[in-house]
Amino acid sequence: MGLLKWLEKIVNGSTKVTTPTQNNSDKTYLARMGAYQETAPAISWIMPKYQGRDICDWCDEVARLKRENKLEEALKVATGCMESMTSVAIKNPENRMEYYVTEVAIIQHKLKAFSDEARVIENWLSLGITPTDLPIYLELKKRLAKANEMLAKKEGRDASVYTEEWKRLVEELKVAKANKPNNSGICTGRSRANPGTTYKKPKSRYHYIPSDTELLMPDFVAVDFETANKMGGVSACQIALVKVKGGQIVDRFSSLIKPPVGWDRFEFTYLHGIRARDVKNAPSWLELVPFVDSFIEDLPAYAHNAQFDSKVWRELDEYYSTKTHPQNFYCSYLTAKRIIPDLENYKLPTVLKECAPSFRLNHHKADSDAEACAIIVTELQRRL
Secondary structure, three states, rough: OOOHHHHHHHHOOOOOOOOOOOOOOOOHHHHHHHHOOOOOOOOOOOOOOOOOOHHHHHHHHHHHHHHHHHHHHHHHHHHHHHHHHHHHHHHHHOOOOOOHHHHHHHHHHOOOOOHHHHHHHHHHHHOOOOOOOOHHHHHHHHHHHHHHHHHHHOOOOOOOOHHHHHHHHHHHHHHHHHHHOOOOOOOOOOHHHHOOOOOOOOOOOHOOOOOHHOOOOOOOOEEEEEEEOOOHHHEEEEEEEEEEEOOEEEEEEEEEOOOOOOOOOOOOHHHHHOOHHHHHHHHHOOHHHHHHHHHHHOOOOEEEHHHHHHHHHHHHHHHHHHOOOOOOOOEEHHHHHHHHHOOOOOHHHHHHHOOOOOOOOOOOOOHHHHHHHHHHHHHHHOOO
16 A cells, blocks of 8 residues: 555544644644544554564664665655554554654655655644654644645746745744754654663764854865765765865865776766766875875864765775864754755755855866855854
8 A cells, every 4th residue: 555545544544633724823733633642542652663673673774775865765664664653653642753754754855756745744744643842843844845835836836835834934943942952853762662772873964063163163174075976985086175264265175086996987977077087097095195184184174965075085984994084074054054044945056156146166076166165164154
């Protein structure tokens, strides 16, 4: 049974459903959901299973499939986990784990399946299950507004009502998070399922957002990597570094990189223009290490989408047994989202247009992207 039909069966079946209307405030809706759950048959908390495994044990697999761009496979697994969680949460709302709904929505958004994304979130909310907390509820509502906005644009309809709703929810979410500073976010349920086990927490993307004090440090390095293919960071074929001191660009370094044999298939030439013949006589990462080390000087580093560039850097270090990855690595993408709210998106060209409209970006050329990142960070420092 398909995901949407399965959810619709729940919504339209014997389970009592409370559906929000546009006139309901979030607080009223939450109160109504609480009232619904008082009549729900309760079961004790359990960890749902998918294909015989605890759904929390599938999280790493879904993450791997996403990294490898196997989004359809990731969606299938994530959907199975969400369905299992939902069926249990209906019987006992304490079993709710919105992480699994959000994961499905994120993958559908990447696939540009905006209609499916919207319906998944709508169906989950309509079940009347009280959210873990207000920020989580608002986050889902925000994703729903964005999905509807993208769908309207895709279909050539006026998207302004959804755009305004998304902006409103962004502000409400900020307030909700500020009033709940200890919010740890939605969870996978892993720790509760295995209370005696200590898990190494994956690095959250928020790790890449500097504090105000860190952001105001006047000296830093901006970096951009280009890779040859989807195999990972070891396929890096270009690096660019831009050094900023006292708010001014003082140095630049850029080089092609020759990937090792087995990692040298070029799939992304259409993006960055680099071909196998271009790196034939280029240095390997190992040969570049002395220059990279000397350039960085233990300064903090920034990249636009630091999760990608940091991963490339770490994988290069791991492959070559080197230690060049900066200790402090921050993301201009996520930092811009915090300091400049309500941009249409936070892609490099969009943020750069807001911060330095006169800069001529040659996107996906590492030297141009790294310099753009440096310029954005200096502007974010100014706006803080």
